[in-house]
Amino acid sequence: MKPTDIKDPEYFHKVVDCQYACPAHTPVPEYIRMIAAGRYTDAYMINWESNVFPGILGRTCDRPCEPACRRGRVEEEPVAICRLKRVAADNKGNVSVHMPKIPRKKNGKRIALIGAGPASLTVARDLAPLGYSMDIYDDQSRGGGMMRSQIPAFRLPAEVLNEEVDYVLDLDVVTHFDTTIDSLASVLEKKYDAVFVGTGAPRGKDLKLSGQDEAAANIHIGIEWLASVAFEHIDKIGKRVIVMGGGNTAMDCCRTARRLGGEDVKVVVRSPFADMKASPWEKEDAMHEDIPILDNHVPKGFVTEDGKLVGALFEKVDAVYDENGKRTLVPTGEEPVLIECDDVLMAIGQENSFPWIERDLGLEFDQWDMPVVDPVSFQSTREDVFFGGDAAFGPENIITAVAHGHQAAVSIDKYCNGEDIMGRLSPGVTLISQKMGIHEWSYDNAVPSDLRYIVPQADKSDTLRNRKLEVELGFDRDTGYLEAQRCLNCDVQTVFNEGRCIECDACVDICPTLCINFVENAEEEPLRQALLQPAQNLTQDLYVSEVLPTKRVMVKDENVCLHCGLCAERCPTTAWDMQKFLYSVTKAGWSA
Amino acid sequence: MSYYRPEFRHPDLDVNDIGYTLKDYEGSLSTLCAGCGHDSISAAIARACHEISIEPHRLAKMSGIGCSSKTPTYFLGNSHGFNSVHGRMPSVATGAAMANRDLIYLGVSGDGDTASIGMGQFAHVIRRNLNMVYIVMNNGCYGLTKGQDSATADYGSYSKKGDPTPFEGIDLCAMALQIGASFVARSFSGDKNQLIPLIKAAMSHKGFALIDVVSPCVTFNNNDGSTKSYEFTREHMAATGTMDFVPMKEEIVASYEPDSTQEVTLHDGSVIHLHKLADNVDPLNLSNAFQTVERYRTSGEILTGLIYMDPDSQELHERIKTIQKPLNSLTEVELCPGNKVLLNLNASLR
Numbered sequence: 001m002k003p004t005d006i007k008d009p010e011y012f013h014k015v016v017d018c019q020y021a022c023p024a025h026t027p028v029p030e031y032i033r034m035i036a037a038g039r040y041t042d043a044y045m046i047n048w049e050s051n052v053f054p055g056i057l058g059r060t061c062d063r064p065c066e067p068a069c070r071r072g073r074v075e076e077e078p079v080a081i082c083r084l085k086r087v088a089a090d091n092k093g094n095v096s097v098h099m100p101k102i103p104r105k106k107n108g109k110r111i112a113l114i115g116a117g118p119a120s121l122t123v124a125r126d127l128a129p130l131g132y133s134m135d136i137y138d139d140q141s142r143g144g145g146m147m148r149s150q151i152p153a154f155r156l157p158a159e160v161l162n163e164e165v166d167y168v169l170d171l172d173v174v175t176h177f178d179t180t181i182d183s184l185a186s187v188l189e190k191k192y193d194a195v196f197v198g199t200g201a202p203r204g205k206d207l208k209l210s211g212q213d214e215a216a217a218n219i220h221i222g223i224e225w226l227a228s229v230a231f232e233h234i235d236k237i238g239k240r241v242i243v244m245g246g247g248n249t250a251m252d253c254c255r256t257a258r259r260l261g262g263e264d265v266k267v268v269v270r271s272p273f274a275d276m277k278a279s280p281w282e283k284e285d286a287m288h289e290d291i292p293i294l295d296n297h298v299p300k301g302f303v304t305e306d307g308k309l310v311g312a313l314f315e316k317v318d319a320v321y322d323e324n325g326k327r328t329l330v331p332t333g334e335e336p337v338l339i340e341c342d343d344v345l346m347a348i349g350q351e352n353s354f355p356w357i358e359r360d361l362g363l364e365f366d367q368w369d370m371p372v373v374d375p376v377s378f379q380s381t382r383e384d385v386f387f388g389g390d391a392a393f394g395p396e397n398i399i400t401a402v403a404h405g406h407q408a409a410v411s412i413d414k415y416c417n418g419e420d421i422m423g424r425l426s427p428g429v430t431l432i433s434q435k436m437g438i439h440e441w442s443y444d445n446a447v448p449s450d451l452r453y454i455v456p457q458a459d460k461s462d463t464l465r466n467r468k469l470e471v472e473l474g475f476d477r478d479t480g481y482l483e484a485q486r487c488l489n490c491d492v493q494t495v496f497n498e499g500r501c502i503e504c505d506a507c508v509d510i511c512p513t514l515c516i517n518f519v520e521n522a523e524e525e526p527l528r529q530a531l532l533q534p535a536q537n538l539t540q541d542l543y544v545s546e547v548l549p550t551k552r553v554m555v556k557d558e559n560v561c562l563h564c565g566l567c568a569e570r571c572p573t574t575a576w577d578m579q580k581f582l583y584s585v586t587k588a589g590w591s592a
Numbered sequence: 593m594s595y596y597r598p599e600f601r602h603p604d605l606d607v608n609d610i611g612y613t614l615k616d617y618e619g620s621l622s623t624l625c626a627g628c629g630h631d632s633i634s635a636a637i638a639r640a641c642h643e644i645s646i647e648p649h650r651l652a653k654m655s656g657i658g659c660s661s662k663t664p665t666y667f668l669g670n671s672h673g674f675n676s677v678h679g680r681m682p683s684v685a686t687g688a689a690m691a692n693r694d695l696i697y698l699g700v701s702g703d704g705d706t707a708s709i710g711m712g713q714f715a716h717v718i719r720r721n722l723n724m725v726y727i728v729m730n731n732g733c734y735g736l737t738k739g740q741d742s743a744t745a746d747y748g749s750y751s752k753k754g755d756p757t758p759f760e761g762i763d764l765c766a767m768a769l770q771i772g773a774s775f776v777a778r779s780f781s782g783d784k785n786q787l788i789p790l791i792k793a794a795m796s797h798k799g800f801a802l803i804d805v806v807s808p809c810v811t812f813n814n815n816d817g818s819t820k821s822y823e824f825t826r827e828h829m830a831a832t833g834t835m836d837f838v839p840m841k842e843e844i845v846a847s848y849e850p851d852s853t854q855e856v857t858l859h860d861g862s863v864i865h866l867h868k869l870a871d872n873v874d875p876l877n878l879s880n881a882f883q884t885v886e887r888y889r890t891s892g893e894i895l896t897g898l899i900y901m902d903p904d905s906q907e908l909h910e911r912i913k914t915i916q917k918p919l920n921s922l923t924e925v926e927l928c929p930g931n932k933v934l935l936n937l938n939a940s941l942r
Binding site: 075439449502505506512514536560569 | 595597600627
């Protein structure tokens, strides 16, 4: 193999599994260390810079970081990254003094943001400090978009949402709430320098099954129903409720139904339990609230009596997988199952919808009637119109919308300054030794064996009576500290300097997880097998040095490195050093 | 200060025949200097014992005094151990072996502990062919007392702050051959591919097995001019050949050119494959071994690998015909055979 180019920021970036997996690339270990140090405000601001909504995401994030967490590869459970973020938000001091200063003199550029969800708010947050004048439009009466209309208050209290939405709106953003935009042309007429579309994926899918029209009064589209609950247009539901669908919206629907009078609430899903789209913890929370999940049931139709819904019919299926892992649901041939109910909530997916964008404005739409959007710049085929969030490429999640917003802001800033929007700067990177002295590192290199701590919850008998009572209580400070210490500090990199190495094997002998090897070089596949402990996890890179005096190379399998620093500790010549790698995603306004 | 080893290990660690992973053969975290060759030897011992599935409770680590003699704390933490007086490990090991012949005795010593203060003991334990492995962690200096030349420092070799050594160094392997050792090998701490099979073979050998391991002292004797540094050893190392050790249970899968390989079957059924032997080298022939050692010494090369072994050697218990059982398993019936036996014994002496 060729020697690893550690000057390429992406090499060490990939070693920080959590940050790499995060769409917004939040520097997770950096803020976790600050939580452990009790620096909650600093931890909050690192998050705020990167993901804009630490308190919201600390409760609701889909957490792509956690399945990626290295800790999950050396023991059962990853670090509770998401809930640690909430610890920072819950315990922070006054953050308003740290918020960016908005220039009194604007730069003369005007931007329209359509939709006031996470994507638009991120664009506003990034562009406001640069002097842009921004108008934000939304048909809801407050900002937040789907975070307000679709996430129930028992998961995300209104005060948390309001606080973080307001941090952005307070950056001198002009709001136009309760304003429905039904024509993009009418916005473009206002001669904005650029328009950002962050309108989400607002249309809930519908099945149109037999008997549905007759029973329509008791069949609701999940996200619309959740929005009606959030805005207090609906405050009750029948005693027996079926929720169709297996995603996180279905989980929110069933748990909300339990709080609105549903006593016998069931989730019925086509796929096997393990294949459900909902996050495992959301499924657990639903089951904890006495909601059974019936899998492998495909809805076939509704049964009515005297024009009123009395139940739904389901066909039982088995999931069969072919050699490529492609799944087919094969009917078992059993009699259809009738499940009696008073109401049905359909949470089977959602999609984008752009009836309000005229097709003659220079915006190209693809074969699925979706706007053509560049995946890097988020620019549409009309150069002054940008997309982000679910509106760009279909439903994802909040943190993805934030990541889109950052990149769209970079593009808008470049576009407004007449620069090449593809001429984007490299990420910001620092790599600094953490050595303080003998046996002293400026990070806690000890690796405690503690298992993942469980977030305490409020009593079920209370939370089921009050739709707005938050279920999760969050970690207290002491537990937050203990959980934070479980972090392996994967951003503190093992950096190898071959010029200093005397090949004494001290690092090989001390490494608890047998990561380090001195072997003859080879192509990647045989080299992976030649290691002391063969490197079977192909998603994890090998760190390969230049050829050493004995004609061998140092090969480190990054897979289960604990970043404990013992290699550097036992190295007599400081050929190994522990260096903190901080990777910052390029932001709008950066200049070379 | 957080200098300790985390509990986590690689999730895919090999489990050996008796259900243990390498972790079960580890000891405490070393307090030796960073980069000390001794730590590599400790790691090699742990790996050898794991790979041939030694039951940790069946092994006793014996040592004297010195940096080397501290190392038994750093490997095989689940085995027996005795840290004895300076240079007196052989007699303590002899006593232990006499009392319980069922344990595997692994002696660890240094060049000071063996070639200076312990020289007399070393000579006699070899002469008696005690069934043990004797590893010398040989760095040519007294590391624990600031790096003075030891008796194995080569003539003209410099340590970090010293004058060139005015005396010839003692070659422990040559000496062991002379006194009648039945297994003699030399290796290098920086070459585990060679060292681990040697340790395995030594543990299966019946009789006294010496492995003299060049083990650089990074603090006092790893400088230019030293003949026991990492660099000098690597540049001047020559090997008698390569060796594979196949434990008794394992199916032999490797195949070698018949001309280039010699097979040696040990008393416990294990097999040693010697291959790629250097010209005029025959580790099964004592007079050849003498010549080989002398030839390489005069050419200035450090001869490593298996130098000599006698697979049919008679160890101490066999020579003096001791009882087959460990003493602690003897009951009162055997220990106090009664007045009649005593009377017969007395009568036989009249």
